Amino acid sequence: MKLRIFVTLKPGVLDPQGKAIHKALDGLGFGGVNDVRAGKLIELDVADSTDDAAIDEMCRKLLANTVIENYRVERA
């Protein structure tokens, strides 16, 4: 089973990487970009028997730092 884990900074947490990307887009002449937030995509290939609780635990224990990040799991 393939999983896609999206890890994003929580709303309100400053995202300097997003700001840098935004500035670069402005520099390329792409006006009208209101905001940019950068995150991570982590792809996992796990045994089909892997249950939701285990996936959630992987995210909370390692893949995301829940002090500053949210995560979302998508099953491919």
Next chain:
Amino acid sequence: MKSAVIVFPGSNCDRDLAVAIRDVSGIAPTMVWHGDTELPDGLGLIALPGGFSYGDYLRSGAMAARSPILRAVIDAAERGVPVLGVCNGFQVLTEAGLLPGALMRNAGIDFVCRDVSLTVENAQSIFTSRYAQGEKITVPVAHHDGNYFADDATLDRIEGEGRVAFRYDGQVNGSARNIAGVINASGNVLGMMPHPERRIEAAHGGTDGRRLFEGLLELVGA
């Protein structure tokens, strides 16, 4: 003082830390590999060095905080053994849950590498007893992810409990309330982004970092 410096793949300040501790205490620390599961007995200090453990993959300090030796470090910290985390070591301590908050990418995006002025906010801890309350000291920083973050309730709590050890005098990396170093509730774990081990002899341009190790030695004993 019997001590241990934990060595992670990618750490590049482990030797600096070991030299500082050896110079002050007269006893070379045991260098403990991240894959080990046990620490030597009778330690007066466990030190987590700066650098880029595991290449900073995933998040700074994230992999190191889940390495085999960290289980033993957490157990020792919970028994009251002093633990000092410098720079990446601070990141590891927050990722391991031994200190509150998280360290994010510097607000100004740049890697910051220079001397900074700090205020000693708490001179009562085992790490800061050789400083005066409110004293200004100069210690270098060198980091990309030193932007300390915690929610307002946590910040209010650690400030109220005197757990902010050091504060930057002015903006360095975007840290919440200019916090540069944080102590745990029991007072035996300190994480700080500046590098005291790079300010221990006159040739370093100053000795303000040396007193941190001297104070520990005095209080923790030989």
